[in-house]
Amino acid sequence: MRPLLVLLAGLLATPVASAADHEIAVEMGTLASPDWTSWSMVSGPTFALGFGLRGDYALNDHWAIQAGWHHVRTGRTLRVQDYHHVVGQTAYFGNEAAVGVRYDWPLWDLLVPYAHVDGLLWIADARFDDDPYNAQSAGQVKNMALAGGGRGMLGAEVRIPRKRPDRRGFTGALFLEGGYTWLSTQHFATLGDITLRGFTFRSGLALVY
Amino acid sequence: MLRFLALSAVLSGCGWNHLPGIGNSKWLDRPLWDPTGVVATTDGVYVPLPRTGQLAFVGTDGSASAVDLRPGIVSELVPAPDPSQTVAFVQQQGCPLDGPAECDPKNWVVNTQVALLASGGVDETVDVPGAFNSIDFSNDGTWAIAWLDLNKQAQVNGVVSLSSVVALDLTTGEATTVNVGFSAERVLFTDDDTRAVVLSQNQVAVVDLTASPPARSVTFPLVLDPNQTVVPVGVTLTPDGSHALISVQGSSDLYVLDLDNPSVNLVTLDAAPSAMVVDGGSDQTVITFASAPYVDFVEHQFFDVTSMDLAEPMSQILHADGTALLWNQGNGHTAYRLDVASHDLLQYRLQNPAVQMFLAPTEEYAVALTRPEGGAATGAAGLYDTSPGLEVLDLRTDHSETLPYLLEGQGIGAAFVATDTSLTALVLQQGIDYLYAMDLYTNQAQRIDLDAPPIAIGTVPGGPFYITNDDGTGMISFYDPQTGQITEAAGFATQGALNGRPFDPEAY
Numbered sequence: 001m002r003p004l005l006v007l008l009a010g011l012l013a014t015p016v017a018s019a020a021d022h023e024i025a026v027e028m029g030t031l032a033s034p035d036w037t038s039w040s041m042v043s044g045p046t047f048a049l050g051f052g053l054r055g056d057y058a059l060n061d062h063w064a065i066q067a068g069w070h071h072v073r074t075g076r077t078l079r080v081q082d083y084h085h086v087v088g089q090t091a092y093f094g095n096e097a098a099v100g101v102r103y104d105w106p107l108w109d110l111l112v113p114y115a116h117v118d119g120l121l122w123i124a125d126a127r128f129d130d131d132p133y134n135a136q137s138a139g140q141v142k143n144m145a146l147a148g149g150g151r152g153m154l155g156a157e158v159r160i161p162r163k164r165p166d167r168r169g170f171t172g173a174l175f176l177e178g179g180y181t182w183l184s185t186q187h188f189a190t191l192g193d194i195t196l197r198g199f200t201f202r203s204g205l206a207l208v209y
Numbered sequence: 210m211l212r213f214l215a216l217s218a219v220l221s222g223c224g225w226n227h228l229p230g231i232g233n234s235k236w237l238d239r240p241l242w243d244p245t246g247v248v249a250t251t252d253g254v255y256v257p258l259p260r261t262g263q264l265a266f267v268g269t270d271g272s273a274s275a276v277d278l279r280p281g282i283v284s285e286l287v288p289a290p291d292p293s294q295t296v297a298f299v300q301q302q303g304c305p306l307d308g309p310a311e312c313d314p315k316n317w318v319v320n321t322q323v324a325l326l327a328s329g330g331v332d333e334t335v336d337v338p339g340a341f342n343s344i345d346f347s348n349d350g351t352w353a354i355a356w357l358d359l360n361k362q363a364q365v366n367g368v369v370s371l372s373s374v375v376a377l378d379l380t381t382g383e384a385t386t387v388n389v390g391f392s393a394e395r396v397l398f399t400d401d402d403t404r405a406v407v408l409s410q411n412q413v414a415v416v417d418l419t420a421s422p423p424a425r426s427v428t429f430p431l432v433l434d435p436n437q438t439v440v441p442v443g444v445t446l447t448p449d450g451s452h453a454l455i456s457v458q459g460s461s462d463l464y465v466l467d468l469d470n471p472s473v474n475l476v477t478l479d480a481a482p483s484a485m486v487v488d489g490g491s492d493q494t495v496i497t498f499a500s501a502p503y504v505d506f507v508e509h510q511f512f513d514v515t516s517m518d519l520a521e522p523m524s525q526i527l528h529a530d531g532t533a534l535l536w537n538q539g540n541g542h543t544a545y546r547l548d549v550a551s552h553d554l555l556q557y558r559l560q561n562p563a564v565q566m567f568l569a570p571t572e573e574y575a576v577a578l579t580r581p582e583g584g585a586a587t588g589a590a591g592l593y594d595t596s597p598g599l600e601v602l603d604l605r606t607d608h609s610e611t612l613p614y615l616l617e618g619q620g621i622g623a624a625f626v627a628t629d630t631s632l633t634a635l636v637l638q639q640g641i642d643y644l645y646a647m648d649l650y651t652n653q654a655q656r657i658d659l660d661a662p663p664i665a666i667g668t669v670p671g672g673p674f675y676i677t678n679d680d681g682t683g684m685i686s687f688y689d690p691q692t693g694q695i696t697e698a699a700g701f702a703t704q705g706a707l708n709g710r711p712f713d714p715e716a717y
Contacts (some may be wrong), residue, residue, distance in 0.1 A: 039707055041235055075230030078681070080240045087241060087681030090707070091228045128684040128703040132228045138660050138699035139682040190275065192707035 021163070023056040023064075023173070027204030031072055031094075031181060033196040039127070040079060042126070043088045048074040050098070062104050066116055070096040077132075088139070089132035093194075094124040098151065109164045112173075115154050120181070121149040122196075126188045145186035151200060153179030159208055173206040211316045242702035244664040244677035247685070248286050248295045251670045252328055253686060257286050258702055262710045265701040266329035268673055270685050273701035274329050280711045281322060285342045289325065290350030292670035294332065297324045298342055300566075305615065306336055323355060323377065337375045337384050345396040349502055352418050353377040354405050355384075356393040374407055375508040376416060377491040380418050385422040394441055399450035405699065406453050408441040412462035413455060415468055427471045431457065431464060443482060447509045449491040454507065456482040456496075463496070463696050467561065476512050479503040491550040495533050499524035504535060504545075506552065513622075517552060519545065526569045527575070532604070534575050535652070536566045544577065544606050557602050560593045560613045567623045574649045575602040576634050578620030599636055601649060612652070617641050624674055626690040635674065637663040644676070644688070659686055660697060 032047035054068025090167035100118030107113065125148055130139030155177025163171040178201045185195040220520040237280070239259040239366030246257040253268035255276065262282025299322040304312035306320055307527040325332040356374040374393055376385045397406045404426070405416040405587040417426035431439040439703050443456040459481050465474040465538035469539045480501035487494050502519040521543045523535035536544040540562050544553040561579035567576050574633030577600040587707045597619040603610040618638035626633040632690030635657075636645040644657040644666075663677035668674055673696075678684035686695050 039711060041237075041707055041709075042230075044233060044235070064602075073229040075228050076230055076233050076235040078235050078236045078237055078241075085681070087237065088703075089228050090235075091230065126707065127228070128700065128706065129228065129684055130680050130684075130700070132231055138697060139680050139684055139702045141700040188707070189548065189702050192705050193286060194707070 013145075022058050023074070023206045023208045025054050025175065025204050026173075026205035027052050027054060027068075027070070027202045029198045029200060029202030029204075031196060031200050032160075032198035033194075034198065035194050035196060036202045037090070039192075040125075042076060043074040043090045043117070044076065045165075048072045048092070048094070050094070050096075054098070056102055058111070061106070063183050064102045064104065066098070066100050066102045066118065068096075068098045068118075072096070080081065089125040089127075091127045091129070092124065092194075094122060094125075097121045097123075100151075108162070111156060112156055113154075113156045117149060117152045118140070120131075120147075120149045120151055120183065122149065122183050122186070124188075126194075128191060141190060142189035143191050144190050147183045147186045147196070149181065149183035151179060151181040153177045156180075157206060159188050159199075163208060170207060170209045172201075175206055175207050176203045177201070191202065216257040230446060231571060241681060241706055242683045244679070247665070247667065247675065248288050249667055249669045250295055250327070251293045251672065254667075254669065254675050255286055255297075255326060256683065257283060257708070259703065260702075260710070261708075263705060264326075265683065265696045265704050266326075266453055267327070267685050267701055269669055269675075269696065270699045271687070271696045273683075273698050273704070274588060274703040276326060276329060276331070277705075278324065278331070284484060285346055286322075290346045290348075292688065294325055294327045296328055296344055296353075297321075298344075299324050299334070316563075320499075323353075323648065333382070335377060335382050335384055335459075337377070339625075341375060344404075345398070347398040347418070349402050350402065351378070352398070352402060352423075353379055354396045354407065354416070355398060356407070359392055360394075362681040372409070374416075376405070376418065376524045379422075383422070384463070385424075387414075387416050387425055389425060390428065395444050397444060397446055397453070397561075399446060399468075400448070402452070405448065406444065406468070408444050408455065410437050410441075411437075413441070413444075413464075413466060415452065427468075429464075429466050429471065429473055429570060431455070431473075442528070442538050443485045445485055445487045445494060447487065447494075448492060452509065454485065454487075454494055456485055463507065474512060476507060476514060477513060478505050479516055483524045486526050486533060488528065488531065488549040491551060495528070495547070495549055497523040497535055498524055499537075504547065504554075506549075515552070516517070516596050517554065519543075519554075520556060525566065525676050526564060529568060529572045531573060534568055534602075534604070535565065536577070538566075539580070540566055540598060543577075546602075555607060555609060557609050557611050559600050559611065559655070561596075561598050561600075563600070565620065565623070567625070567634075569625045569649065570627050571632055573603075573605050574632065574634075575604060576600070577602065577651075578616075578623065580619065580638070597638075599645075600607070601634075601647075616645070617642070618662075621664070622666045624668065626674075635666060636686075637666055637676070644692055657688065657693075657695070659695070660684065660699070 010073045029098045030047040035094045036043045036046045050072035052070030055067045057066040058064045073092035078087040100116040102116035128141045131137035156176035159172040159173045238537045241260045243257040256265045264276035281299035285298040302317045307485045323335045340421040342354045342359040389407040390412040392410040395408040407414045413429040415427045424691045453466040461478045463476040480498040483499035484497045492509045496505040506515040521541040532545040542559045544557045563577040565578040579598040580715040596615045599614040601612040618641040622637040624635045642662045647654040661680045664677045673689040676686045684699040
């Protein structure tokens with residue numbers, strides 16, 4: 001988390017080297033995967049919700065370097081038929097560090113279609129807990145797993161108010177993007193394995209400057 | 210800008226340890242573990258994990274590991290004669306054992322494998338043709354009879370013989386199918402392990418284990434009219450192994466089978482028996498009845514019956530050398546100490562009906578766990594009537610002495626620790642997260658705190674007690690009475706749980 005914040009701070013502090021636009025954004029999204037079906041004890045639907053931050057450092061009018069962090073979390077309360085109380089609580093936390101390149105195709109200074117590809121480092125915790133309100137309960141099992149992967153996305157952002165690239169200053173943007181995420185299998189020591197690969201959709205707000 | 214950075218950091222850290230999805234329920238069709246199906250060996254205990262169909266091994270040091278039998282699933286777990294081992298019935302998909310080694314998956318059936326487990330791993334496996342879920346071992350542990358108990362939940366598919374058992378030679382691993390009669394109910398071995406007696410509906414078969422391969426040597430029909438159905442409910446062998454005594458459901462007739470010179474003799478009792486034990490010292494069988502206040506004695510020479518009156522019917526018998534404790538489960542307030550040789554009876558009066566009775570290993574005391582019975586009485590009697598209890602029966606004297614105690618929760622189990630100077634009863638109560646430990650010699654009691662209420666108690670052979678606790682993700686406490694130390698293992702039922710079962714025979 002800290003290196004990311006330092007990176008974002010660096011991006012913000014960088015004087016505008018060209019007429020191109022830098023950007024920082026907050027985002028929310030989904031990561032779908034068929035493997036959530038076999039992990040139905042953790043996630044009801046076949047996707048998980050997440051949120052994150054990202055920053056783009058423009059190299060020129062079209063190309064930018066992009067870095068971001070995204071957090072996915074899901075879980076369920078387990079009960080057994082004919083059993084008098086809750087069996088336990090499951091949880092999955094995924095933290096994604098992404099670094100990639102982005103290509104912008106600005107149209108009329110208002111609509112900016114773009115594409116980006118990212119390399120991903122995924123650090124995840126799976127947790128099985130007999131008492132969700134006690135972080136130190138005896139029956140808590142917590143395993144960590146690492147995964148690597150990549151992602152390709154297509155999207156578009158709308159800048160309001162419109163901002164001409166040759167003018168300095170800030171403007172806001174609303175963006176929507178979709179693509180595919182590929183991750184290697186995550187091996188949780190005792191709890192099981194999951195392979196997250198599937199369509200990804202994200203949306204958010206950006207500050208363009 | 211610094212404010213923005215600080216806000217981002219706070220937001221991202223907010224609620225980090227708060228688990229997501231609390232209240233978003235997932236209903237499981239099976240629990241993660243079975244706290245009443247645990248089997249103990251000298252190293253630790255094996256725990257069935259019904260959700261995944263696998264096992265967990267929990268060592269007495271509190272360590273836990275998975276016993277992975279994939280792609281099979283465990284249908285039954287039973288103790289083995291060697292205390293360092295246990296036996297698991299493993300079901301897995303595959304081609305029929307009597308067919309080709311490779312076949313179209315649509316022709317797959319569920320096959321059964323008997324796996325011998327030791328030290329948390331698989332020692333050896335034997336494929337058995339057909340569906341089996343029960344096993345009995347000979348006294349010397351060299352033979353086993355595997356059979357399908359239709360009273361248990363059984364997964365069957367394809368063509369299954371309901372009249373066969375499999376004789377397993379554990380020294381060679383050879384399996385021999387023996388036809389014994391429809392729906393096997395019980396298996397017993399003679400003391401010299403040369404014969405197995407298999408009770409089935411309407412008949413009893415004797416399997417000769419000295420033949421090669423093992424074969425049925427004689428069959429005793431229990432009924433001559435094929436339209437009649439006779440279900441054996443109890444069987445004992447006389448100490449010399451020459452006769453089998455068989456009681457049948459709803460009948461006051463006792464079948465006496467002469468195994469040496471095949472013949473059947475019918476002995477008429479006072480009612481349909483509910484409990485039956487053989488006393489080797491006096492060479493008699495003691496029989497009680499849930500529906501009649503009598504105890505019958507059958508001597509083993511001419512099989513004559515002697516009957517004695519009781520104050521209440523007795524449905525259960527606890528037996529030790531020369532002494533039997535007669536009691537009535539769930540009803541009645543009376544128990545008896547019986548000297549089997551002399552037929553001397555000593556009556557004990559309990560405050561409330563007993564639901565469980567335990568005989569101490571020294572045979573000096575018995576402990577009864579009683580249930581509330583309601584009633585309109587007031588004072589001490591009213592308090593007893595409305596409370597679960599513990600009653601200690603002093604079997605040493607002829608004073609019919611009982612010591613009643615009120616329990617905080619319904620008693621669900623008990624175990625004993627005997628030393629040269631103490632005899633301690635450990636009592637489990639439903640929903641109460643401590644063990645009640647009482648020295649029966651001094652009546653000194655103490656609480657042994659647990660992290661979760663207990664469900665069952667047992668002994669690791671040559672080691673500590675194990676207590677299974679009411680915890681969804683698995684919790685077992687090992688209690689060493691010598692040191693008073695409790696070692697706990699928790700969370701082991703989550704082993705591989707997120708990936709589910711390899712396959713589900715119920716859906717097959």
